[in-house]
Amino acid sequence: MPELPEVEALVGDLSRRLAGRAVVRVDVVAFSCLKTYDPPVTALSGGLIEGVLRHGKFLDLDVSGTHLVLHLARAGWIRWKDDPPATPPRPSNKSPLAARILLSPGPDGGGEAALDVTEAGTRKSLALYVVRDPADVEGIARLGPDPLVGDFTIDTLREILAAAGRAQIKGVLRHQSNIAGIGNAYSDELLHAARMSPFKPANSLDDTELETLFEAIRRVLGDAVARSSGLAASELKGEKKSHMAVHGRAGQPCPVCGDTVREVSFADSALQYCPTCQTGGKPLADRRMSRLLK
Incomplete structure (x- = not known):
């Protein structure tokens, strides 16, 4: 997408x-x-x-x-x-x-x-x-604020996460009424950059974690925009895929630590993450795989 x-x-x-x-x-x-x-x-x-x-x-x-x-x-x-x-x-x-x-x-x-x-x-x-x-x-x-526009500040992000309560942060970042433009791929990428579990409750971030996430949003999206600038439409899909650290790379080594990138599957989508970088080495429960193993 x-x-x-x-x-x-x-x-x-x-x-x-x-x-x-x-x-x-x-x-x-x-x-x-x-x-x-x-x-x-x-x-x-x-x-x-x-x-x-x-x-x-x-x-x-x-x-x-x-x-x-x-x-x-x-x-x-x-x-x-x-x-x-x-x-x-x-x-x-x-x-x-x-x-x-x-x-x-x-x-x-x-x-x-x-x-x-x-x-x-x-x-x-x-x-x-x-x-x-x-x-x-x-x-x-009903779009939320654009994360690369100047009026999107760390206080804006703090208010969004506080309002989301204990909802999983991955879903909060993807919801277009919260923040405009972030989808499944870049939410995986910026959470990996922030070394944060996709299942972390949105309102549980301390000040240091909030600053880390804010900087990751700006950097991951900003770098992707800079790399894509000037490319023709026919080149954009390849550029995006070639620079993903975890998204779409399940089973491959994490480029940061070398651990195997894992996946959690849902009915119509999936997320990817690195256990070492994001969840303290603990794999997240994949409900679809759990049902298959019963």
Whole structure:
């Protein structure tokens, strides 16, 4: 799933590519992805793309004051397409294409181009909104503070964790109404950087632990944004995966201490952590594995 650093990099890449271009039309291929009806998708046709913004993990294209907002969910992505076909794409169960944004020629020459919005797999969660104001999207309206914006301070984090009570800190960090943009991958990474158990109660941190976690949030996300800056969309997934310390690395050695990275599985997701770095050497209970062993 694209999280804050990848969406921020997409903003940079698309801002360069879309400058001076207009939307010719938007072809919705997978109709389940379109979550709004007023304004209609046709309201985007002919509009000049005036900016590309990020709201948490949402991508926002400002098209002459009407906003095309995308949430790429777990398996969505955006692909640049030069010389797109002249005919609109047809719905197909075999194609990952969810929508195509046909673009006018750029100011520096060249022909039409397109943004293909795709979603792999059978679980369809990608969402496309056409709105007059980004705040009209419920998910954006309820976003918490952005962790890389200046007004996100250690006191902000303290208040968020205190309000969460004894909820597990991993879930608190992932909840978009608490902090915008952190998902499953980077919550694993920043908790590893902070040497903190994902199951630690949110309100149990002392002042030193709070400062360590705050610094880890700023550093892990900030470093990921810096590494991704200037990369094309096609390069972002590989860059993200290659710099993960624990996420997606179950069974591999921890790059800090060499212990084996462990995993806890849930119904539709999993977390990864290092026992030596984060839990005093004690493996966390994996309920799914426990059931299999009975």
